Amino acid sequence: MFEPKRLHPIVIVLTIGKRFKDLIFSFIALFFIWNKGDGGRLVLFGVIAVAIIAIVLTSILSWLRYTYRLEQNELRIEYGVFVRKKRYIPLERIQSLDISEGILQRLCGMVKVKIETAGGSGTDEAEAVLSAISKDEARIIQEYVRAAKSPTQTVESVAESTNEPIYTITQPQLIVLSLTSGGVGVVISAVLAFFSQLDDLIPYERLFRGVEQWDVSNLIMIILFVFGGFVVAWIIALIGTMLKYANFNVIKTERDLIISQGLLEKRQITIPLTRIQAIRINENIVRQWLGYASVMVESAGGSASNQEGSKVMLLPLIKLQAIEEILGPHLTEYQLKTNFNPVPKRALIRYVFRSWIIIVPIVAASIFFLKTWGMLSLLLLAWCTFWGVLKYKDAGWKLAEQQLNLRFRTIVRSTVFIKKNKIQSLEVKESYFQKRKGLGSLEAFVKVGFGGAGGRVIDMDKNDVKDVYSWFSRDDNKRD
C-alpha cells in the first residue's frame, strides 16, 4: 500500500464516457450550426474528430498520472495532466468511505471509493474519488482509516469487531416502497423537460396543425397517449427505485453504521456513529395512510458537491410503530418515541390562512376572468385548506432528556430527533400577530453536509417556546 499505485485501466473508459457526456450537447449544437453544405460538413467532422482524439488522449494521460498511496498516515493522491496536483488527506480526517460498484466496475471486479472529509466551509476540495480499485485495496484503506481513528486498536483487532445486523429489506417491503415512492414525479418532470428542450426538433406545428378540426376520437387518443406516458414514467420510476433499494441492508459495527444497497450498481456507505447529527422520519401522505415511514440519518459528512453523503437512508420502508423497536437497541442515545405535544388550537386559523395566501388571489382571478369554469379553482382552495389543516395537525414538539423532537409537514411529514449537543443554533420567532395570540415559532439547526438542516415548528404556544429556549440555554438565569 505504500507504493504509488494506479487505478484499474477501466477508468480510462469511464473518463472517456464522462467527458463525452459533458460534451454531447456541444456536439449537437455544432452539428446544427455547421451541417450546411459540403465545406461546413468537412469542418464539422474535422472538429469532432480532433475533439474525440483529444478526449481519448487526455483520458489515458490522466489515468497514467493518477496515483494513490498510503504514507505516514495520509492518503496521498497525485494527479493532473497539465497542472500536477497533490492531495494529501490525513487518515483521521476522513469521515466516511462510500464504496460503490457501477456496471463497468463490476465487470472487472473493481469498486469505486469516495472519500469524504468534514466538508469544511463548502468547498469540495478535501474530497477524493478512487474510481476503480480492487476490493482488497478498498478493504485495506478502510481498515487503515479505522485504525487511524482509534490509536489503541491495531488494524487486525478492528477487523475482528462484531457486526450487529439492524435491517434487511424484504421483498414485499421493496414492492411497497417502489409503489409509494415519489420518484414518479421526478421522471415525469424529466420527460417534460426533455420534450421542452426538443421544441426545435419535433415539428409540433405540423403535428398539431388543424387541431380545431379534430373530433372527439382524436381527443380521446391524446388523452390515452398522455395517460400511457404517465404509466410508462411510473413504471420506469418503479424499476429505478427497485434497483436502487434492492438488497438494502444495514449493519452496525462498533463505531459505524454500514449500509449497502443496489442491484446493478452496488453502494456501500459507512457512517461513523459519532457523526450522526439527527435522525429523521419521513412519511409521505400515501405511506402515512398505510402506516409506513422511512428513516434517514443526517450526518456531518459530505460536501457541497455531494449532498448524498449527508442525508442517508437508514430504513427505506418500515412500519412507523416498528421504528423504535428496530433502532432503539442500536442507537441507544436516541429516544425514538413518537408521542408529541401538539400546537394549540388557536394556531389552526393561522395555518389555514397561511395555506390561503398564495391560492386566494389565483382563485379570485380565475373566478373573475373565467366565470363559471373558474369555480373549478375552488377545488384547489379546498385542497389547500385541507393541506393547511393537515400541517396544523402534524405540527408538534417534545423535549426528552438531552434531546429535542420536532414534527412538522412540508410535503411529507417529518419527525426529527436531535440531541441537544448537536444543535448548532436555536431560533425562536414571534411576529406581531403571533404575539397577539400568544404564539411563537421554533427552529433548530444542525449541521448536515454543506450548510445546515434541522426542523421548524410554527405557531407553538408561547410558553412552550419559552420552555424549549430555556432548556437549550446554558445560562441559569434563563431557566425557571
Added chain:
Amino acid sequence: MLLEPKRRISRRALTVWKISGAITIAISWILAGAAIFFLHIFNGPFWISVLLIGMELISTYLFIFLLPSLKWKRWRYDVRDEEIELQEGIFIVKRTLIPMVRVQHVDTVQGPILRRYQLASVIVNTAATSHEIPALEESEAESLRHFISNLARVADEDV
C-alpha cells in the same frame, strides 16, 4: 416573554443605517424620476406619477427614519461564557441562541460607511449557520472577536 439580552449595539449604528437607507432611497428616487420623465414624454396617465411620488415619500420616511430606529431599539445581544444570544427583527422578533461550543470561527467586517464611523460588524459562524451582530464600536467588535474565539477554542468538541 423571556428576559431580553442586555447589550445594545452602538448608537452610531443608527446614523449608519440612516445613511445606507438614504443611499437606497436616493437610487429609488432617481428611478422614479426617470419613470415619471418617460411617462410625461409618452403622455402616460398622470395618476401613476402621483402614486409614484406618494410611494417614494412614504418609503423615504420608512427607510430613513422609522425602520432604522425600530431596528436599533430591537437589536440586543449578549455574549456569555457558554453561549451567544441575539435578538433582532422589526415585525418578527427573532431570538437566537448559539452555544459557544458550536462556534467555528468569528469574523469582523467593515464596509466603507462603517469604517467612516469607526464601527464594525461581528459575524459568528457555526458549522451550519452564520449570525451577524451589526455595527459595534470598533474596539468592542475587536475584543468580542477575541473573547469568542478564545472561548470557542477552549470548548473544542467534535461536531
